[in-house]
Amino acid sequence: MTIDLRIAGGVVVTPSGPTTADLLVHDGRIAGLVAPDVAVDSDRTIDATGRLVLPGMVDVHVHTREPGYEHKDDILTTTRQAAAGGVTTIFGMPNLNPPTVDVETLTDVFERYGSTSLVDWNHNPAPTKFDEIVPMAEMGIRAFKIYMVVDTGRTYPHPAGTGIHDHGHLLEIMDRIAGTGVRFIVHPHDQALMDYIEGRYLARGENTPQGYASAYAEREGVIWDTAIDVVLRLAEASGCPVHIAHIQTRRSIEAVRRAKAAGVDVTCEVNHWAPFLSTWKDVETLGPYALSYWVPDDNRAAVWEGMRDGTIDIASSDHAPHTREEKEIGWTEMWSAHTGTPGIQYYYELMLDAVNRGELTLERAVDMVARIPAEKFGLAGTKGTLEVGADADVVIADMQHEWTITNDDVLSKTGWTPYDGRTISTRIERTIVRGRDVYADGAVVGEPGYGKLAAAPAELAAEAAGTEGN
Structure with missing residues (x-):
């Protein structure tokens, strides 16, 4: 038999660790790993000598901005950035216009992905219409998402219809989701505490990046810690698998660590800004362009420790272009600015650069961006690992390529990155989705509409059986 593709000469990062081998790809899936001297007929060979061959990133937290906010980005431009950044599967977020809250809006979003996405995809609707939870779960989603926050001084990025603040409603949602087999993503936030805290800053006229950053981090991050404590207790009470977004405080990380030890099905994520863009210097020099949030030094140290010891399971970008x-x-009215930063194009490279700096092991970095998100969001066996039978979602990276990120390279409609001017030591050279190049030789080469719904293995088998019966 002649296979479609051989990726030769590289070090392949498998679930068992790095190994010098050639990766074989056929019909969009990984067909085998062989020694470099084993003869196999192939239609195409990619020379990966001196490179790492890695699984593609599974990014479960991506704001595509479509529909409703396409002036910021859209599915096409977001997945162009994904392809350039080694991201082979994205999960979109529900804070759109209209927000994704029912079968009708979810169907529309699925159709949009299907026509324009370069990479594989799924979407996290908001379960705020209780009767729509089960029907949406049956459409193949792998997670729901809600916000425990109301915006002050603006209506975005947390629009009406995507938030739940009443703890009784939150528990009812968890009870309903618990039987669906999908995970529940929660943006934690204690709104009552935040109303008091930020009110004091605004009353003093501190409507600045420094004031905003300080308010959200006040009292060692109390607004995050209390909300996460509630979510963890309700997850335990309901048996609902939960995923905590935006983990960033020492106490929150300790709480997740304790919950896991007690058997609670909880995962949590670190977004690009927490380890790489959250210092006070960033706030002072970049102002609104650095916010998301400020993470004080002691909390950032706890984040890195949680990344290293596995308490923080997943690295997801929280790509949030404005x-x-x-x-x-x-700069003068921070509570009126849209918060969040673009991150999908450079997060994988920043994680690999952290490996070179000795801050993470290669195994932890790959687990966080690929294996664990696939496993915890129901895609194990198809996504997240380079093993026989899995989708051939592959990244080829040069770990000894020093270069400087600039705004000129940004593929977002926004035209800027908070990492402009930052020099890193690694470069992604090629991204492959199901055996097909979507990024190669410095250019996005994927075709709009090539991406497809990233479904659980059982759903794929059922789909295949249905096709064979027709």
Whole structure:
């Protein structure tokens, strides 16, 4: 038999560890790993000598901005950035216009992905319409998402219809989700505490990046810690598998560590800004362009420790693009600026650069960006690992390529990155989705509409059986 593709000469990072081998790809899946001297007929060979051959990133937290906010980004531009950044599967978020809260809006979003996405995809609707939870789960989603936050001074990025603040409603949602087999992503936030805290800053006229950053981090991050404590207790009470977004405080990490030890089905994520873009210097020099959030030094040290010891399971980008105009107002009216930062294009490379700096092992980095998100979000066996039978979602990276990130390379409609001017030591050279190049030789080469729904293995088998019966 002649296979479709041989990736030759590289070090392949498998679930068992790095190994010098050639990766064989056929019909969009990994067909085998062989020694470099084993003869196999192939239609195409990629020379990966001196490179790492890695699984593609599974990014479960991506804001595509479509529909409703396409002036920031859309599915096509987001997945162009994903392809360039080694991300082979994205999960979109529900804070759209209209928000994704029912079968009708989810169907529309699925159709949009299907026509324009370069990479594989799924979507996390908000379970705020209780009767829509089970029907949406039956459409093949792998997670729901809600926000425990109301925006002050703006209506975005947390629009009406995507938030739950009443703890009784939150428990009812968890009870309903628990039987669906999908995970529940929660943006934690204690709104009552935040109303009091930020009110004091605004009353003093501290409507600045420094004031905003300080408010959200006040009292060692109390608004995050209390909310996460509630979520963890309700997860235990309901048996609902939960995923904590935006983990960033020492106490929150300790709480997740204790919950896991007690048997609670909880995962948590670190977004690009926490380890790489959250210092006070970033706040002072980049202002609104660095916010998301400020993570004080002791909390950042706890984040890194949680990444290293596995308490923090997953690295997901929280890619959140906004235009310069939406950011610039933040220099004088930060509570009116749209918060969040673009991150999908460079997160994998930043994680690999951290490996070179000795801050993470290669195994932990790959687990966080690929294996664990696939496993915990129901895609084990198809996504997240380089093993026989899995989708051939492959990244080839040069670990000894020093270069400087600039705004000129940004593929987002926003045209900027908070990492402009930062020099790193690794470069992704090629991204492959199901055996087909979507990024190669410095250019996005994927075709709009090539990406497909990333479904659980059982769903794929059922789909295949249905096709064979027709």
